Amino acid sequence: MNRKKIVAGNWKMNMTIDQSNELINKLSLISVNDVEIKIAPSFINLHKAVSLLINSEIEVVAQNVHSEERGAFTGEVSNEMLKSIGVNSVIIGHSERRKFFNETDDVLSKKVKAAINNSMIVIFCVGEELSERESRNHFELIKTQINSGLSDLNNDEIKNIIIAYEPVWAIGTGMTANTEQIQEMHEFIRGLICEKYGDDISAMIRILYGGSVKPNNAKDIFLLRDVDGGLIGGASLNFYDFQSIVNAANGS
Numbered sequence: 001m002n003r004k005k006i007v008a009g010n011w012k013m014n015m016t017i018d019q020s021n022e023l024i025n026k027l028s029l030i031s032v033n034d035v036e037i038k039i040a041p042s043f044i045n046l047h048k049a050v051s052l053l054i055n056s057e058i059e060v061v062a063q064n065v066h067s068e069e070r071g072a073f074t075g076e077v078s079n080e081m082l083k084s085i086g087v088n089s090v091i092i093g094h095s096e097r098r099k100f101f102n103e104t105d106d107v108l109s110k111k112v113k114a115a116i117n118n119s120m121i122v123i124f125c126v127g128e129e130l131s132e133r134e135s136r137n138h139f140e141l142i143k144t145q146i147n148s149g150l151s152d153l154n155n156d157e158i159k160n161i162i163i164a165y166e167p168v169w170a171i172g173t174g175m176t177a178n179t180e181q182i183q184e185m186h187e188f189i190r191g192l193i194c195e196k197y198g199d200d201i202s203a204m205i206r207i208l209y210g211g212s213v214k215p216n217n218a219k220d221i222f223l224l225r226d227v228d229g230g231l232i233g234g235a236s237l238n239f240y241d242f243q244s245i246v247n248a249a250n251g252s
């Protein structure tokens with residue numbers, strides 16, 4: 001199965017509107033055939049990002065969404081609101097949301113379900129802490145995160161999920177998982193999808209790696225059999241780094 005690679009930039013809480021516009025204007029000049037490029041600016045920059053990229057292949061993604069449709073949830077944003085400005089994809093379950101905003105597997109499963117019910121594409125993140133890897137609980141933990149986060153999805157709905165494996169200890173630390181660790185976890189995750197949804201679906205689901213992907217390691221990571229691209233944090237804030245990671249995905 002030939003799965004098209006994805007390179008997605010997660011800008012986190014970075015970029016003023018002027019900085020965002022400047023980077024987007026540069027990114028819009030990148031031209032590649034074989035890679036889906038996505039960027040996830042902060043909420044405040046999303047609307048403008050969509051309008052700047054209207055004639056481009058680059059897709060704009062939200063970093064978070066609430067599970068309810070509307071109501072008294074101060075500070076939150078709904079799927080309907082995102083769709084109303086042309087944002088049709090969202091990252092759910094990033095380790096920073098799990099850790100700093102107490103988003104549990106249960107909360108995340110509601111968010112995923114709500115987003116999918118609204119026909120959103122979801123980049124669903126999973127990943128273990130270093131202590132969990134050291135105590136050899138990492139496979140079990142990822143299994144729990146996948147099975148609970150994606151629990152209620154049927155065969156059609158799962159096709160709108162992109163999984164991102166991001167070992168927490170590799171995020172923003174410059175410490176990348178090695179290619180063996182990455183491939184074995186991606187294969188394990190694909191196996192979990194296969195158990196529940198069968199061969200055809202598991203062969204088409206895209207699984208991204210995230211955690212200190214940089215221009216100097218992207219190519220080796222993207223060449224791995226079960227890696228379908230990357231979720232890029234720090235390096236997505238720099239045009240040349242991001243462009244070179246996109247090129248690495250294009251060539252692999």
Ligand code: PGA
Pocket residue numbers: 010166170171172173174210211212213231232233234235
């Ligand atoms: P990083 O972040 O590339 O800065 O490690 C990745 C992520 O958090 O998605």
